[in-house]
Amino acid sequence: MSDSDAGERVPADCPGCNARTAHEVLKPGGHATVRCTECGHTHKIEIERPATTDVDVIVSQEGESYPTSLAANPEETVEVGDEFVVDTEAAIQQVRVTTVELGEERRVEEAQLGDVETVWTRVVDNVGVNVTVHPKDGRHDETRSLKVHVPGDFEFVVGDVERFGDDEFEIEGVQVRDEAEGYRREKFDHEGDMVFAKDVKRVYARDETTTAWSAW
Known part of the structure; x- marks a missing residue:
């Protein structure tokens, strides 16, 4: 209680x-x-409260992973794509479930928390998004990659021109992450299509930087 x-x-x-x-x-x-x-x-x-269980949670961000735990009702269900808040050593962060593990590396899409050994997650309140930028003249051998850091609810819209520091590019397509929900397809390339940053696997864009293009 x-x-x-x-x-x-x-x-x-x-x-x-x-x-x-x-x-x-x-x-x-x-x-x-x-x-x-x-x-x-x-x-x-006297108000009775349901019993709770401590569930191990692995939080991934920018290629690093660290453990924390979550006190929850063992009868509640967790599934891939769920989002919740965890308190980590770094900060209080919003995360999304990427894998539910029952033990002995047995992975499922969903399960009751009382049966779960580890919940694997990634941070979605602030994210790094990979962008592939093609030069204006279409020379694919000079394509470059960069990473931009934005809030998870930042909107990437096909056809929009975005500027991050010295980089300016027009969005031509957006690839969606496997666990993202609510999207009709995995890649969007029609003008006006929008994907939230936390759901983006990769952005494809055309360089709009005003300085001369250089592979160096």
């Missing part, structure tokens, strides 16, 4: 209504003071 929060609503048996109704928590504590939302009767109850 753990303390509740003031203003929270919990189900409880009401001696005024002689029925089980929703109650508003007035004073949190071991024996919380609550008020029935049906008849207004105020009384004390």
Whole structure:
């Protein structure tokens, strides 16, 4: 059992209504003071909380991985693509599930947290996005790669011209990550197509930098 929060609503048996109704928590504590939302009767109850389990979480960011843990209801389900917040040594970060591991390297798309050994994730609140930039004249042997760092909800739109530092390019296509949800296909190349940065596997663009092109 753990303390509740003031203003929270919990189900409880009401001696005024002689029925089980929703109650508003007035004073949190071991024996919380609550008020029935049906008849207004105020009384004390002990609020039961579901048991929790500590789940190992591996967080990946910019090629580095580090462990943390998450206290959760063992009956809750986790699946690839889910997003949640974890507290790591680096910061409080928003992550997305990339792999659910049950043990002995057995990986599944979803499972109850009580059965999970490790949840593998990657940071999605701030991300590094790989961009392949082709020169204006179409010489593919001088294609170059760069990485831009943006918030996870930054929008990459096909046809838009973006500038990052000394680099300026027009977006020609966007490839979507495997675990990203809500997209009709894996690659978008029609003008106006939009993909959020946290869902991007790679951006393909045409160089628009005003300085002379150089492979060096």
